Amino acid sequence: MFNLLKIVKNTGDVTVKYPFAPLELMPAFRGKPEYDPKQCIACAACTMACPANALTMETDVKAGVRTWQLFVGRCIFCGRCEEVCPTHALTLSQMFELAVTNKVDLYERATFSLCNCRICNRPFAPRKEVEYVMALMVQAGIDANVVNTRRSLLETCPECRRRQNILDKNNIILNPQSIWRTDDDAE
Amino acid sequence: MTLNNSSETPKAAHFVPKLAEVDEASAKLKATLLHNIQRSAYVYRVDCGGCNGCEIEIFASITSLFDAERFGIKVVPSPRHADILVFTGSVTRAMRMPALRAFYGAPDPKICVSYGACGCGGGIFHDLYCVWGGSDKIVPIDVYIPGCPPTPGATIYGFAMALGLLGQKLKEKNHVEAEGDKSAVAHPGAPLDVRVKIERQARLLAGYVQGRQISDQFVDLLEKNDLQTMPQLIEDWCVKADDPRLRSIVTCLKETLDASLNGEAARG
Numbered sequence: 001m002f003n004l005l006k007i008v009k010n011t012g013d014v015t016v017k018y019p020f021a022p023l024e025l026m027p028a029f030r031g032k033p034e035y036d037p038k039q040c041i042a043c044a045a046c047t048m049a050c051p052a053n054a055l056t057m058e059t060d061v062k063a064g065v066r067t068w069q070l071f072v073g074r075c076i077f078c079g080r081c082e083e084v085c086p087t088h089a090l091t092l093s094q095m096f097e098l099a100v101t102n103k104v105d106l107y108e109r110a111t112f113s114l115c116n117c118r119i120c121n122r123p124f125a126p127r128k129e130v131e132y133v134m135a136l137m138v139q140a141g142i143d144a145n146v147v148n149t150r151r152s153l154l155e156t157c158p159e160c161r162r163r164q165n166i167l168d169k170n171n172i173i174l175n176p177q178s179i180w181r182t183d184d185d186a187e
Numbered sequence: 188m189t190l191n192n193s194s195e196t197p198k199a200a201h202f203v204p205k206l207a208e209v210d211e212a213s214a215k216l217k218a219t220l221l222h223n224i225q226r227s228a229y230v231y232r233v234d235c236g237g238c239n240g241c242e243i244e245i246f247a248s249i250t251s252l253f254d255a256e257r258f259g260i261k262v263v264p265s266p267r268h269a270d271i272l273v274f275t276g277s278v279t280r281a282m283r284m285p286a287l288r289a290f291y292g293a294p295d296p297k298i299c300v301s302y303g304a305c306g307c308g309g310g311i312f313h314d315l316y317c318v319w320g321g322s323d324k325i326v327p328i329d330v331y332i333p334g335c336p337p338t339p340g341a342t343i344y345g346f347a348m349a350l351g352l353l354g355q356k357l358k359e360k361n362h363v364e365a366e367g368d369k370s371a372v373a374h375p376g377a378p379l380d381v382r383v384k385i386e387r388q389a390r391l392l393a394g395y396v397q398g399r400q401i402s403d404q405f406v407d408l409l410e411k412n413d414l415q416t417m418p419q420l421i422e423d424w425c426v427k428a429d430d431p432r433l434r435s436i437v438t439c440l441k442e443t444l445d446a447s448l449n450g451e452a453a454r455g
Contacts, residue, residue, distance in 0.1 A: 014252055016253060019343060035362075037364070039370045052311045073304065073308040074307065074313060075333065076310065096337075098333045098334065098357050099332045099345035099357075100357050101330055101348065104359050106333060106357065110361075110364070111363045111364060127364075128368060128370055131369050135370075135372045139372050139378075140379040140380070
């Protein structure tokens with residue numbers, strides 16, 4: 001009995017002080033995905049990786065915008081988005097106090113503009129993604145001025161690039177079911 | 188019947204969400220009681236078809252380590268005794284009626300908590316055929332606690348919020364891309380092909396998350412220092428970290444670096 005009391009005394013108080021003091025977390029604790037909209041290039045890699053569809057991306061071709069959305073309520077904090085993000089725009093933070101009274105507060109959105117093809121004038125990629133590709137080319141050792149002169153080529157959709165390389169191109173329709181086409185811009 | 192893919196209406200019209208009703212008098216009573224709560228709050232957990240992970244975390248938060256009972260939060264075995272109903276699980280077709288029976292069985296006024304990723308929005312089961320996708324489809328919810336499952340800390344925070352003791356931290360965010368926004372390239376000082384090779388090798392050896400952290404640190408060293416001092420800096424880093432796994436990974440990365448640099452020299 002006396003021995004037991006001694007053990008109790010030596011062990012002390014094990015209950016954490018939270019919420020009166022901050023909770024001690026492990027360094028690898030996975031909390032809310034922290035999003036940096038400035039770094040994001042709207043490539044949608046995270047939305048492909050997200051197993052719970054907490055991350056979604058919708059493209060509105062008519063308005064020329066792409067909307068990224070995080071619904072924290074569905075997030076399972078697996079960290080796959082952080083793994084696949086090519087620009088470090090998503091990192092899992094230590095934030096775990098996520099309870100809300102209003103469901104709307106669980107959403108985070110970001111809107112990005114699309115880049116129009118120079119030839120067919122249809123949006124084909126997010127503008128920031130094209131810019132990022134050009135920045136990577138500069139990093140890979142190509143002169144910045146040379147990259148800039150290639151801008152018109154880079155801002156052309158793959159379909160139009162292929163068409164430009166074909167002789168007698170006016171007779172051919174490539175990929176008529178392209179996802180970027182809308183009903184009213186049929187030729 | 189046509190299928191609709193819009194997010195507002197259910198994909199297949201096999202159910203129509205209808206909220207359980209709360210009469211005005213009890214809503215008013217709840218607001219008054221929450222304004223000045225002076226007693227314990229008893230919790231009953233309603234399993235609407237969860238995986239049991241949330242239940243385990245609820246019981247973890249009433250153990251001695253987190254001890255929710257010091258705030259008077261007690262888990263009770265019957266909805267008749269409950270002040271707070273905790274709905275876990277994504278509301279399967281079979282568990283909808285039992286959940287509603289528990290809801291109507293609890294005396295008014297009551298606080299409804301949507302617990303876990305499944306309760307908040309269906310979680311990973313949100314588009315299954317037999318799933319209603321969240322407890323807010325069947326009962327009026329006061330507090331949403333996301334997490335898969337929510338940690339005991341998040342649970343205590345959520346209950347404190349339900350009782351009006353702590354404030355909400357998360358807010359809705361809408362970012363709009365500014366004109367001329369550009370995302371920065373990582374490690375602009377290091378050659379791209381070397382960086383890619385090192386990152387691939389590190390991710391192969393240490394996994395995606397730790398691999399990236401190690402390669403980031405490695406390329407950072409490479410970027411800021413010249414090649415002659417690299418071996419010494421790597422040695423310092425390994426000694427400081429005192430981890431044989433890190434040492435072997437970093438040795439491999441150094442070999443990759445040397446190989447790619449020698450390859451470049453050989454090319455011309």
